Amino acid sequence: MTKANLPTSISLWRKIVDKLMTILVIIAVVLAVIPLIFILGDVFIRGGAAINIGFLTHLPTAPNVAGGGIANALVGSFTMVGLAALISIPIGVGAGIFFSEWSTSQLSTVSSFMNDVLTGFPSMVLGLFIFIVIVLTTKQFSGFAGGVALSLVMIPIIARTTGESLKLVPTTLREASMALGIPRWKTVLRVVISTGKNGLLTGILLAVARATGETAPLLLTAATSEHFATSLFQPTASLTILIYNYGTSPYSSWQSQAWGAALVLILIMLALNLAVKLTIGRNLTGTRMEM
Amino acid sequence: MKNTYIIIAAIVVIVIIIAGVFAYIYISAPAKKSTSTLAAATVNGAGGTLVYPLMTVWQGAYGSAEPQITVNYNPVGSGTGITDFTKQLEDFGESDAPMSAAQYAALPSGTTALTIPISASAVVPAYNVKLANGTVAQDGLKFTGAVLADIFLGTITKWNDPKIAALNPSIPLPDTLITTVHRSDGSGTMFAFTNFLYDSSSTWASQVGKPSTSPAWPSAPAQIAAPKNAGVAAAIAETNGAIGPLEIAYILENTGQTSLYYGSVQNAAGDYILASVTNIAAALQAGAAAGLPAGNAAWTSVSIVNNIFNDTAATTVYPIATLTYALVYQNQNYNSRSYAESAATVNFLSWIVNSGQSLGKGLGYVPLPANIVSVDDATLKLITYNGSPII
Amino acid sequence: MQSRLLRGDTILKILLAAAALFIIGLLVALAVELYLGASASIYKFGPAFLIGSKWIPNNNVLGALPFIYGTLLTSAIAIIIGLPISLGVAIFISEKLKSHQTFGYLLGTVVDLLAAVPSVIYGLWGILILIPLLRDYVERPLHNSLGFIPLFSGTPYGFNFFTAGIILAIMIIPTISAVSRDVLNAVPSSQREAMYSLGATEWEVTQRSVLPYARSGIFGAFILGLGRAVGETMAVTMVIGNIPAITANLFSPGYTLSSLIANEFGESSGLYESAIIEIGLILFLVALLINVFARLLLWRMTRGTQVKF
Numbered sequence: 001m002t003k004a005n006l007p008t009s010i011s012l013w014r015k016i017v018d019k020l021m022t023i024l025v026i027i028a029v030v031l032a033v034i035p036l037i038f039i040l041g042d043v044f045i046r047g048g049a050a051i052n053i054g055f056l057t058h059l060p061t062a063p064n065v066a067g068g069g070i071a072n073a074l075v076g077s078f079t080m081v082g083l084a085a086l087i088s089i090p091i092g093v094g095a096g097i098f099f100s101e102w103s104t105s106q107l108s109t110v111s112s113f114m115n116d117v118l119t120g121f122p123s124m125v126l127g128l129f130i131f132i133v134i135v136l137t138t139k140q141f142s143g144f145a146g147g148v149a150l151s152l153v154m155i156p157i158i159a160r161t162t163g164e165s166l167k168l169v170p171t172t173l174r175e176a177s178m179a180l181g182i183p184r185w186k187t188v189l190r191v192v193i194s195t196g197k198n199g200l201l202t203g204i205l206l207a208v209a210r211a212t213g214e215t216a217p218l219l220l221t222a223a224t225s226e227h228f229a230t231s232l233f234q235p236t237a238s239l240t241i242l243i244y245n246y247g248t249s250p251y252s253s254w255q256s257q258a259w260g261a262a263l264v265l266i267l268i269m270l271a272l273n274l275a276v277k278l279t280i281g282r283n284l285t286g287t288r289m290e291m
Numbered sequence: 292m293k294n295t296y297i298i299i300a301a302i303v304v305i306v307i308i309i310a311g312v313f314a315y316i317y318i319s320a321p322a323k324k325s326t327s328t329l330a331a332a333t334v335n336g337a338g339g340t341l342v343y344p345l346m347t348v349w350q351g352a353y354g355s356a357e358p359q360i361t362v363n364y365n366p367v368g369s370g371t372g373i374t375d376f377t378k379q380l381e382d383f384g385e386s387d388a389p390m391s392a393a394q395y396a397a398l399p400s401g402t403t404a405l406t407i408p409i410s411a412s413a414v415v416p417a418y419n420v421k422l423a424n425g426t427v428a429q430d431g432l433k434f435t436g437a438v439l440a441d442i443f444l445g446t447i448t449k450w451n452d453p454k455i456a457a458l459n460p461s462i463p464l465p466d467t468l469i470t471t472v473h474r475s476d477g478s479g480t481m482f483a484f485t486n487f488l489y490d491s492s493s494t495w496a497s498q499v500g501k502p503s504t505s506p507a508w509p510s511a512p513a514q515i516a517a518p519k520n521a522g523v524a525a526a527i528a529e530t531n532g533a534i535g536p537l538e539i540a541y542i543l544e545n546t547g548q549t550s551l552y553y554g555s556v557q558n559a560a561g562d563y564i565l566a567s568v569t570n571i572a573a574a575l576q577a578g579a580a581a582g583l584p585a586g587n588a589a590w591t592s593v594s595i596v597n598n599i600f601n602d603t604a605a606t607t608v609y610p611i612a613t614l615t616y617a618l619v620y621q622n623q624n625y626n627s628r629s630y631a632e633s634a635a636t637v638n639f640l641s642w643i644v645n646s647g648q649s650l651g652k653g654l655g656y657v658p659l660p661a662n663i664v665s666v667d668d669a670t671l672k673l674i675t676y677n678g679s680p681i682i
Numbered sequence: 683m684q685s686r687l688l689r690g691d692t693i694l695k696i697l698l699a700a701a702a703l704f705i706i707g708l709l710v711a712l713a714v715e716l717y718l719g720a721s722a723s724i725y726k727f728g729p730a731f732l733i734g735s736k737w738i739p740n741n742n743v744l745g746a747l748p749f750i751y752g753t754l755l756t757s758a759i760a761i762i763i764g765l766p767i768s769l770g771v772a773i774f775i776s777e778k779l780k781s782h783q784t785f786g787y788l789l790g791t792v793v794d795l796l797a798a799v800p801s802v803i804y805g806l807w808g809i810l811i812l813i814p815l816l817r818d819y820v821e822r823p824l825h826n827s828l829g830f831i832p833l834f835s836g837t838p839y840g841f842n843f844f845t846a847g848i849i850l851a852i853m854i855i856p857t858i859s860a861v862s863r864d865v866l867n868a869v870p871s872s873q874r875e876a877m878y879s880l881g882a883t884e885w886e887v888t889q890r891s892v893l894p895y896a897r898s899g900i901f902g903a904f905i906l907g908l909g910r911a912v913g914e915t916m917a918v919t920m921v922i923g924n925i926p927a928i929t930a931n932l933f934s935p936g937y938t939l940s941s942l943i944a945n946e947f948g949e950s951s952g953l954y955e956s957a958i959i960e961i962g963l964i965l966f967l968v969a970l971l972i973n974v975f976a977r978l979l980l981w982r983m984t985r986g987t988q989v990k991f
Contacts, residue, residue, distance in 0.1 A: 018883035025778065028770020029789070032859070035852045036796055039807050043799070062348040063654055094701030102695065111702035113973065114709040119909030120969035121712070122940040124947070125962045129715055139380055139626070141335075141365065152708070157906060159705065161861055164902040168868040185694040199864045206797055206860055213800035216915055216944065223337065223365035226350050235335065235363050244802045244916075245366055248521035249344055250544040251654065262803045269798030273791055275302070370949030393952055470839060475924030475941075477949025500740050504949050507738050515841045515935060516924035517809070518945060525809045530839060 043263050050260030060226050060242070063251035070261050072228045076143060076236040077265075079229070080222060081211050083147030088154035089204060095155075096162025096203075101188055103167070112163060118156040126152045127217030135221055143229050143236030146222025153214055154207035161206065165199020166192055201276060209269050215240040239265050331359040332635035338364075338372025338385020339479060340519070341538065341615055342410050345651045349643050352650055356642070360635045369479055369504070376404070376618050379626050382636040384618035385409075387479020388504055389590035403621040405674065406590040407667050408614040409643055411657045413571045414484045415553040415611070417537035419527050420450055423463035432554040433458040433563045436491025436610070439556075442534065443471055443488065444495060445511035450532060465532075468513050472526045472535030475516035477504040483613035484536040486596045502594075527551060539566050540655040559599060560606040567609075568657050574612035576660035577605045583663070586670025587621055614663070623676045630676055637681045641671050713966060720960035722953055731960060737926050737942075744957055746964050748926035752843070752938040753912060753968060756922070759847025759932075760911040764854045765904060771855070772862035777888055790863055797856035805920035808849045813840035813921060816848065821933055838933040841923035846936065849917050854907035861906060865899030866892060901980050908976070912969055915940040939965040 058069030099112045130149040135141055169192050177187040193200065223235035224245065239261050247258035336346075343366035350362045367375070369386035376384025377397050389406055398404055416439060420428045438454050441447040447454055451464040474481050486502035488495045499507055508514070515533070517526040524541045527533040528551045542553045555563040564570050578595035581602070595612050599605055617640055623633035644667045648658035659667075672682050717724075723731070727744055734745020771793060779786030821838035828834045838844075869892050877887040893900070923935020924945060939961055947958050 014883050014886065018885040021885040021888075022778070025770045025774045028767045029774050032767050032771045032793060032855050036792065038811065039799055039803070039852075040795065042807055042811060043803065060347065062351055063344050065348075065351070091701045091704055094698045095705050098695075098698035098702045102698070107699060107702055107706075111705050113977065115705050116905050116909070116973045116977075117966070117969050118705065118709055119906055120912040120972070121909075122913035122915050122943065122962075122965060124915050124940065124943055125712075125716070125965070128947070128959075128962070129712055132715055132719075133711075135380070136378065141380070155705065155708075156909070159701075160902055160906055161864075164861070164899045165864060165868065168865060168896070168899055170870060183690050185690040188694065196868070199861075199868065202860055202864045205794070206857060209794070209798040213798060215800065215802050219367060220371075223363070223367070225363050226347060227361060227363075235365060240800045240802060243800055245340070245343060247802060247806050248340070248519045250520070250524075250538075250541040251344060252544075254344070258806075259803075262800060265800060266795060266798050270791070270795060273794060277787075277791070368948030370951060371947075374951060374955075397951065475919070476945040503740060505739060505946065507740050510925075513837070513839060514923075514925060515839060517841070518919050518924070522809060522920055526841065529809075529814050 040266070043259060043266060046256060047259035047261070047263030050256045051263060055257070055260060056264070059228070060237075060257075063249065063254050065253075068253075068257060070239065070242060070257070070264065072225065073237040073239045073242040073261065074264070076222070076225075076229060077212060077239040079232075080143055080147040080150055080218070080236065080238060081208060083144070083232075084150035084154055084211050085204075085208060087148065087151035088158055088207065091151075092155045092158025092203075092207070093162050093200065095159040096200075097166060097188060097193070099159065099163035100166035101192070112159075115156050115159050118152075119160060121156075122216070123149075123153050123214050124216035124219075127220045130217070131220040138233065140233055141221065141223035141235045142233040143222050144232040146218045146236060146238065147232075149217035149221045150211040150214060153217060154211050157207040157210060158203050161203025162196075162200050165196040165203065168199070169195045205273055205276060208272070212265060212269060213240060215244050219244075329357060329360060329634055329638055330631035332629070332631040333361045333363065334382045334632070334636050334639050335380075336362070336364045336372075336383045336385055336617070337367050337375045337381050338617075339369040339387045339615060340366040341387055341412055341479065342366075342385060342656075344540075344654055345410055345656050348650050348654065349647045352647065353639060353642055356646075357635075357638065360639065362639055368477070370477055373618065379620075382619070382632060383640065385616065386618065387412075387613070387615045388482045389593050389616055390618065392589070392591055395589055395591070399625075402625065403587050405586040405619050405621050405670050406593075407586060407617045407619065407640060407644065407670050408659060408663055409617045409640070409667075410615050410648075410651065411571065411575050411612060411659060412480070412483075412615060413539045413566045413574075413609055413612045413657070414480050414487075414536045415539050415542055415566050416534060416556065417524070417527050417542060417551055417553045418534040419530065419550040419552065420467060420532050420534075421465060423451075423465040427550060428462065428552060430552045430554070431565055432462065432552075433557070434554050435557040436487055440488045440492030440495040442469055443473075443511070444492075444498065444509050445471075446494075448512055467532040469511070470513040470515060470530050470533040471508075471511045472515045472517060472523050472530070472533050473508055474518070474520075474523060474536075476518045478520075479504060479613065479615065480520065480536060480538045481506060483596060483611055486594055486613075487600075487611045490597060490600045524551060539571070543655040556610055558605065558608055558610040559601055559603050560608075561603075562606055564607070564609045566611075568652065568655070570607050570609040571612045571657045572660055573605070574599055574608035574610065575614070575657065576662060577602055577608050578612065579660065579662045579666070583666050586666070586673055590616070612657075619674065621673055621675065623674060623681065633674070633676045634681055637671060637674050641668070641682065644668065644671070713963075716959060716963040716966060720956055720963045723956035723960040726953060727957070727960075731957075732964065735926075735928060739954055739957075742953075746939070746961060748928050749937050749939045749942050749961065750964065750968060751928045752922070752926075752936040753940070753965065755843050755936065756846045756850055756918060756938055757908060757911040757972075759843065760850035760854055761904075761908060763848065764851035764907060764911075765858060767851070768855045768858035768903070768907070769862060769900070771859040772866055773888055775859075776863050776866035777884065777892070790860070794856050794860050796852065797860070801853070801914065801916040804849060804853060804917035808845070808917055808921040812849060813845055816840065816845050821845075825933060832930040833932050836929075836931040836933040839923075839935075841921055841935050842933045843922065843936045844932040846918045846922040846938070847932075849921055850911045850914055853914060853917060854910050857910055858903045858907040861903035862896075862900050865896045865903065868899070869895045897983060898980070901976075901983075905973070905976060908972065909969070912965075912972065913940060915944045919944050939968065 055069045061068035127149045134145040177191045224241045225235045225237045229236040243258045246254040346364040372384045482504045485506045515526045520538045520541045555565040578598035581598040735747040775786040817840035824834045873891045877891040919941040925935040926937045
């Protein structure tokens, strides 16, 4: 075989396209990272000055009074997001599994469509709904109502991402498992979910991040408070409502506390993200299907 | 699998430690001792954002005076405050504008709402404009109600319009387009401002109509609507040539904004007044002297702005001053409320109207003048529980 | 033996179906509550509410069209800008950083942090930093050089559709890219290896083998991002200018359905409150229609190409 007969390397045009797309992709990353640097930088700079141990452990004070903190807001946000997660994870994951494993059933099609519509619901309207259903009937603003409102924000996100992640698990895995005589329910719970668990976790983390950063649903349900909430059925402070109230006030002492609270919120999410990904989602970038 | 157990155990330990820290903080909060005769209770209020910072001051000071009473205030906005009050979700409502006739009609049958002014505020024309000589205009540009109305009607479009120049002959006004800024959300501040414009200009009155928390702003060549006073302040500070109505605390306190200045407004006596705590208090005094209704009557048409609009003798008053009100039911035994809750509510309201007024000065709040305080005290005496007055 | 197996299957199916039913029930309950709250307004204003283009509460002239337009326009801008960027980030981390997994993981976590920023902070940051920046360095130059195009024909003051669209794009990037990343990672290596063995370049592998396989998942990411864009309230309200307008001029202030609700609901009562709830109902319908449209698009795209092996 002469040199002339061997297939030459890839044509120039295809090489150009390849390089071009690489550049475009890098530009996309740069464009995504720039606002990130701006926003996070701003939060760090404005909020960093306000943070100290007292900030995290004291109750709020009036403007220009030293020693104010976000302790009750921290606890409140924790509690309400925790309650929301307790409600939304079983329902969301359950619905998501149903969308993926029984995707041909009519119930699944209708439900998954409605789920998509729910993801686009403004959280303020969800808060209004809970206001009518829970707050008006219990005649009480409460952390419970706030948690339920947040769960309504989380459920569609978890359901959608769970459904999509599980759909990507190759059918061969399911078939292999059933061929071994493992019942369908065990296949779903043990094989399918553990293969798709990274996608599940991403969805749950996304939903938790979203719920922690929500303000509008809490305005009409949990209200706010300057004290620790001693029961779930009391007005409960939260980080986002604090940021909203303090950030739009005319007092610089409160404004810097608002940015400080935002910084705390972001750091907590970062810690949560890292903790979950490192411990349970063992592979760093995800399960590569090696077949 | 062993790894997973270790990790889960670690997480559980961390959660227990964090919970323990929080429990420690909570338990080690100083024990509440009280020498007062009031029984322990919680007082819940909701309403406008204007008094929220003042409420936190009050909660702190009242909490020291009566530690067994917990006060919660939720700044959801005046409208929601009235709605919550009507639905009897709160011990007291709060609003920057008095209740309208429709809102009075929506109250549960057989109940009477008492209106109690608890604090006050003022609206100033805030602006940011670079003058013809390159410097930024400082505080003190002079405006009249008629000129302000024309600006917001869109008839005056440039800063060097002859009508503005006539009021400010020594200022080199530039040929810049005026950008009007106003609130996008409903607000008592807008109510007071449009009240003033309604009185000042018949064109405004016929074109825009009665004062409202969400007025139908006429379109101007350049216009921005931003949510909340903070949004309006930011919009003005960032736009050269902008002018908009702003609540006074956002001028006196907002050290964050650099290019934000405010002008003086002409009052009925003809003086140009730059708003300050003193002249706002004088306005409240003069306005109340003209007469306020009884607490259990309808306060729908109460307006300090109207009361002093034609008062040519009041030389030191700032013309755009406004009260903010607490709303409470005259008969406190509704919805199986306890006596303790009612007594605590009345005690708190009485405290803020008397002892609490001076505490707000550091934050730009104007203390109520003596004549309004006495009206409030009389109103509070009307509150009954099971037929007998509480105070 | 067989009945025991089937029992487990049946129990699981019932539990999961209950979860799916819950979602349907939730949406129905939401729709019913909205309708009940809006009924006074629906009765009073009728269909004119939907197509009217003026919103003057004092004269009882209410038309929702400018707000529908605002919601659609800002969401469109957000998707047009945000989707390519998100996909680019996802492709970069998943395909280009195969050999630098730690860096890819870090970059992914950092982009995900954007999802944790509260929408209030986006709003404050938008009004304090983004608006002057965009107005002076992007919008004014665009207006000066390309002002003859209707899109850029208005004088920019910063508070407009364009800024709102940009801030929405930033907000949906972490959602779409996080989900897309996982989707791309889940594509079996055999897909890629098959293409490489045929002599394809990196981009061709991505374009012709990975992306089509992941089409459904990426579409799911797109739906989540779109949902966020349509429903986002706080950040948009701060920067959009809040003046109803129907215009092709991107630099004009505008108003969205959710901003209207956020601005007006707290202060409204009686008939006006009912009108605002009707706006919420309209937003629900808009989201419904967008999803129907998107589903049809997906069905056309994946017709006959269900990848199952």
